[in-house]
Amino acid sequence: MTPLYLLLTFKICLDSHFIMYLAKLKENSRSGLPLHDVERFIFVLHGAVTVTSAHGESHILKVDSYAYFPPNFEHSIESDAPAIIVVFERRYAHLSNHVTEPLVNSTDKQPLLETPGEIFELRKLLPMSLAYDFNIHIMDFQPGEFLNVKEVHYNQHGLLLLEGESIYRLGDSWYPVQAGDVIWMAPFVPQWYAALGKTPTRYLLYKDVNRSPL
């Protein structure tokens, strides 16, 4: 078995509390486990992977499908043909009387959520219950659509542009971005997005939630 080949790994700055990386699986790849107390989220970008829990339950995940593994949950991610996944991991912030559950699903099965004052389409890939200390948002913009407000908040983001091209403003800098580009947004960095390309855009966004920033 070949170990996961890490195409790109980054823990950009000491202040980042999560890691985000693309894993390029070769034929007959099999993952290792995250570190102790670290939860893991994967989303399939290319090809297909099989996720299996220690109980033997197995699921095949194709493009647009994802899985969440609670901390210290034994599992494997395998592929017999080349595949690419994006992986998020963070040390789980425990909350008494709450536990997260392993789950497998796909973006297309998630309902559209209300976005008061905004026009983009929003789906959340993880439950919104208190047990979860982060969520992954999928955000769709039609050409010309943009965020209504320039946001500033304590939450961190890891963004992967899945489709289209557009412009991201961070502080006073403006960055043209296209599918495949990744952005880490530190707490309190002013941020604004406009889908200025000719085609719709979609991005995937990590956000820490449900825990005090202190």
Ligand SMILES: *[C@@H]1O[C@H](CO)[C@@H](O)[C@H](O)[C@H]1NC(C)=O
């Ligand atoms: C996938 O998500 C949908 C919407 O949240 C939910 O109704 C469905 O039960 C989930 N499927 C599985 C296998 O958990």
